[in-house]
Amino acid sequence: MRELWYLVRFFHVVPPAPSMMTGTFAVLTLASSIAIVANAGTATGALVPVLLLQAFAAASGFVLPARRGHFDLLFTRGNSRTAIAIVHWASSIGAGIGSWLVLASVELAVSGGARTTLIASGTCAAMFLVSTLPWATTVALPRFSGGIGWLLLAATLATTFSSPVLGEWTVTSTRIEDLVWPAWSFFVYPVAAVGKRLTLAQFLAVIPALTVSACAMVIACRWIAERDVPLEAAQ
């Protein structure tokens, strides 16, 4: 427990995401909270910028600061590398998760418990995806790479196809051929699921993306646990 606390303290001192990012989350939370208080019906839209920012915050990059020697104090302390990876991830997404929870609480409070779109299953699935996949894919890349890559993919698909890749997210049946496109659509633009209570068909459509994301997390953690960490300057 002491070692876990040290890891949390370390990544508080050496935050994976820049402090400006935390400030931006604070500003977004405040602005979105005001919007929700003014009109609880805007809660879904108010969460979207938080989700977009979360994709960038999560894409914090691990290997580059490690190869600059920033984490040497941890590596030579005897902490489990897997624990280091998990706490690094948790520290990367902490501000975004905090922002989401605040907005969900504001929505609940304003609506007297009647509206729960920000804790609906679709919202949780979208938040899980944007909090995990960018981190896992950016482990060995420069900071924000995962977020930038995702944004480019989404923008490219949105401008290339006339089909409703973004925004609309309809799942008509549980047949596999009917699920492929919605599954891909959720993977590329999870924001479309925000506020939705997933039906069985929609749930089946989000499962592949969530599975890929969870597998990517496991692979990234194992990779961090097993890889050597040479210094950039010593090669």
Add this chain to the structure above:
Amino acid sequence: MTVAVSVRGLTMHYSRRLVFRELSFDLAAGQAAGVVGPNGSGKTTLLRALAGCLTPSSGEIRINGLTPRDAISRTGVGYFAGEATLPGSVRAAHWGSLGAADDVTRESRRLRTLSRGTRQLLGLRTVLARHPLGLIVLDEPWEGLDPDAGRWVSTTLETKRDRGAAVVLSSHRLHDLAGLCDLYVFLLPHHVTVLRAHEIVSVGPVTAEHLAGVFDRLRGGAMLLRATS
């Protein structure tokens, strides 16, 4: 003699590039080893392998009988690779608080705004504040330090060594190593040599001049390091 660090046939590569090969030495608890060599000879690579951050290409390293990665959770290991490894955006006092319960510094400025020597000293104090330390591995610890800070480092290392820590240091400043080490590892391109202090000079302490002489001889009379600057 209790062997704290045992290195056997250690060879290190980066991809296909050979850094050094067939390095072997034993270091007991309460002894210090100095690693000497020109830039790019593999000093940092050797120290990083000892600290468990790199896996040997072949050969083995044992610290108290365990691989470095297993040993660091049981043996207190203090490792510092120089001020360039400190994250510049962190405040000095916050970084210092990661070393031990005691305040290492109350300096509130960010690390990037401090002088090189101040950062180096802070990094060293943070690492050396841990207690107990069974193995200390420092990469050019005197680099950038003023004379007072340099003396503090030497005195602290002597104290830790005399209390039973094994110490491995790399430095170009031979006069600092000479007063401190029982064993010298000379890393030269394609050639490694390990000499105990009594093999360098049979009577009296090893001096910087002795080390420079050995180094010079091993390099075939090539350039001296910054021996006694």
